Amino acid sequence: MADVLGSFEQAVLLAILRLGDEAYGRAILKEVQRRLERDVPHGAVHATLERLEQKGLLRSRLGSGTPARAGRARRYYRVQAAGIRALNDARAAVESLWDGLSWPLRGRT
Amino acid sequence: MSPPSWADALLRLALPRADQDSISGDLLEEYRQEILRTKGHAAADLWYVVQVFGYVWRATRLGALVFSGAFLTRTVWDWLVPTADFTTRSAVTTSVAIGTLAFVGFRAAFRSESILSGIVLAGLTSQIAAVLSALGVTSMLLLWHDAATIDAINGSGGLGEAFVLPFMTLFPAVVLGAISGVCGRVLRRLVHAA
Numbered sequence: 581m582a583d584v585l586g587s588f589e590q591a592v593l594l595a596i597l598r599l600g601d602e603a604y605g606r607a608i609l610k611e612v613q614r615r616l617e618r619d620v621p622h623g624a625v626h627a628t629l630e631r632l633e634q635k636g637l638l639r640s641r642l643g644s645g646t647p648a649r650a651g652r653a654r655r656y657y658r659v660q661a662a663g664i665r666a667l668n669d670a671r672a673a674v675e676s677l678w679d680g681l682s683w684p685l686r687g688r689t
Numbered sequence: 690m691s692p693p694s695w696a697d698a699l700l701r702l703a704l705p706r707a708d709q710d711s712i713s714g715d716l717l718e719e720y721r722q723e724i725l726r727t728k729g730h731a732a733a734d735l736w737y738v739v740q741v742f743g744y745v746w747r748a749t750r751l752g753a754l755v756f757s758g759a760f761l762t763r764t765v766w767d768w769l770v771p772t773a774d775f776t777t778r779s780a781v782t783t784s785v786a787i788g789t790l791a792f793v794g795f796r797a798a799f800r801s802e803s804i805l806s807g808i809v810l811a812g813l814t815s816q817i818a819a820v821l822s823a824l825g826v827t828s829m830l831l832l833w834h835d836a837a838t839i840d841a842i843n844g845s846g847g848l849g850e851a852f853v854l855p856f857m858t859l860f861p862a863v864v865l866g867a868i869s870g871v872c873g874r875v876l877r878r879l880v881h882a883a
Contacts, residue, residue, distance in 0.1 A: 604711075604715070605711060605712065605714075605715040606715040606718050606719055609715070609719075621740065621743050622712070622715060622716055622719070622740050622743070622744075623740065623743040623744050623746075623747055624743075626708070626712055626715075626744075627747060630708075642710075642711065645710075645714060646718070648717070648718045648721045648722055649714035649715075649717050649718045650691075650714070650717055652710040652711065652713060652714030652717065653710045653711055653714065654711060654714065654715075655708070655711035
């Protein structure tokens with residue numbers, strides 16, 4: 581198995597898959613914040629996007645700007661085949677850990 | 690409405706050239722479409738500055754941690770293993786400091802394609818490291834303040850030097866950032882040309 585993705589990396593990759601053609605920096609940030617139900621700094625998402633692209637799990641392209649961005653280009657991301665494989669591996673690893681246990685767990689808290 | 694122009698300029702210096710428009714655009718879009726409307730102008734400006742310093746911290750933290758780590762290690766060494774000859778110790782810590790700041794300046798200029806980026810980030814690295822060093826020295830003083838250690842502190846330059854010296858590296862850091870920044874910028878241009 582290749583490097584297992586961290587939970588934040590998985591959140592970013594899954595956000596890109598959900599957003600499809602609209603997956604650019606700020607939209608990915610908002611989707612990650614909504615799914616994780618917490619505030620996430622812009623820098624954390626951009627650093628993760630850069631790292632995932634360097635690993636070959638993502639590819640990006642520059643799009644057009646908007647007036648709200650003062651014309652500055654959006655960078656759109658797309659998950660590559662290696663990214664899909666990494667997500668499948670991560671999911672399989674979690675399911676293997678939970679194999680034989682029923683969820684939610686019951687017991688003393 | 691726009692965020693503080695100095696913060697926008699600092700953000701661009703901390704980012705790779707290829708990401709400057711997209712990342713600053715993301716922040717500007719968030720600032721205008723959400724933060725400004727919900728929090729007001731002053732709070733939105735503060736939010737923007739905090740986000741920018743997040744990027745600056747990411748660009749400088751490795752250098753700042755190595756720099757302050759070297760300074761604090763040297764300080765502990767001087768306090769707990771006193772000596773009259775500081776030549777070797779000084780050579781080691783000075784080399785680490787020069788190497789670290791030169792690396793920060795080179796990397797910043799290479800990524801951003803701007804010599805100014807090397808200068809500013811090397812300077813900021815030295816000052817962030819100085820703050821971390823001051824916090825470290827304060828913590829060490831809380832741990833070790835017996836008479837023998839105080840004698841060692843006085844014999845190695847005193848508390849004033851322990852707190853002030855890291856802040857005095859700003860000017861050398863700026864010079865190193867300029868020199869290494871030129872190298873980074875030239876190498877980037879050669880890479881583009883190749």
